[in-house]
Amino acid sequence: MENTELREALQSLKSTKVRMTPQRHAILEFLFDCEQHPTADEIYKALEDKFPNMSVATVYNNLRVFKDAGLVRELTYGDSSSRFDSNTSDHYHVICDDCGKIVDFHYPGLDEVETLAKHIAGFNVRDHRMEVYGTCPDCQKKLAN
Amino acid sequence: MENTELREALQSLKSTKVRMTPQRHAILEFLFDCEQHPTADEIYKALEDKFPNMSVATVYNNLRVFKDAGLVRELTYGDSSSRFDSNTSDHYHVICDDCGKIVDFHYPGLDEVETLAKHIAGFNVRDHRMEVYGTCPDCQKKLAN
DNA sequence: TTCTTATATAATAATGGTTATAAACAGTAT
DNA sequence: ATACTGTTTATAACCATTATTATATAAGAA
Numbered sequence A, B: 001m002e003n004t005e006l007r008e009a010l011q012s013l014k015s016t017k018v019r020m021t022p023q024r025h026a027i028l029e030f031l032f033d034c035e036q037h038p039t040a041d042e043i044y045k046a047l048e049d050k051f052p053n054m055s056v057a058t059v060y061n062n063l064r065v066f067k068d069a070g071l072v073r074e075l076t077y078g079d080s081s082s083r084f085d086s087n088t089s090d091h092y093h094v095i096c097d098d099c100g101k102i103v104d105f106h107y108p109g110l111d112e113v114e115t116l117a118k119h120i121a122g123f124n125v126r127d128h129r130m131e132v133y134g135t136c137p138d139c140q141k142k143l144a145n
Numbered sequence C: 001t002t003c004t005t006a007t008a009t010a011a012t013a014a015t016g017g018t019t020a021t022a023a024a025c026a027g028t029a030t
Numbered sequence D: 001a002t003a004c005t006g007t008t009t010a011t012a013a014c015c016a017t018t019a020t021t022a023t024a025t026a027a028g029a030a
Helices: A002-014 A022-033 A040-046 A056-068 A111-121 A137-144 B002-014 B022-033 B040-046 B056-068 B111-121 B137-144
Strands: A073-075 A083-085 A092-096 A102-105 A124-135 B073-075 B083-085 B092-096 B102-105 B124-135
Touching (some): A022 A056, A092 B111, A102 B111, A111 A124, B056 B073, B111 B124, B124 B137
Antiparallel strands (some): A092 A102, B073 B083
16 A cells, blocks of 8 residues: 555655645645656656646655655656655665666665764764665666567 | 876877877867866867867767776766766765765775675676765855845 | 877757746635 | 735746857878
């Protein structure tokens, strides 16, 4: 039930001074429904049937609101635009160099790395990010031809 | 002697069809000398005394050349511009959320993560990246006031 | 050295993601 | 109803990066 997570997200927004609007609801819903990690523009395009007048700025603004509220993570890559991930639980990404596909995978216990970083660099550690890069199965087949 | 690494880099470029130009030499030298991870613009500005006519495009073009040759890594973050790291040996970064400072730190053996990703997602794994986020000692002091 | 040619540079324009601005609008409290 | 605060829309601006093109130059051949 992904709706549970969505409900929790809506609930946690209510506790702040953030107002719930139809646009916000739709953006959040889309983020929690889709299993991918869409870009702001993909979200914008996906909702243009429902909200023909919605501005791109609204998408960006609200993604920032959600990010600040800790409901959404922003993933940034070199060339293209940011992607947004509604799954803020501990997980990592495997990314295809060729087609850009992103696959989630779970791995326990990189807390040790955080601890080490804290000791070595004296940082007050908040979070970490890890990504593995390579070629996805589909692209491996394509390249084999 | 960081010059050793620079010499190796120059040598490895010579083995390809990449020509050595004064601009390229200067950019490489700057990258290997400076202990930071400069942006393209910082490199551009740092070299404008030596090369008053150098174009920004030249910096970007050559950073890409070096990246393709495996001499330099591009680090991308959310808000600002890419940073470039001449140290391609296995190391990770601790980044301050507040001031953006980047500190290198070494940590062994995340090969296991690569292996797992390979098995779980069926990827042909090439590389990985990890970063720890938090507040640096200086900013901790500042915030304590 | 000089010639040749593929490659590099510089200057500039274009691209594209993201953000700022200002006016119109909506929800809530007084 | 009125005032207030926050939101959306539309549009313009911003800024990092890339494309374009004419000119210059590195590196090997003659």
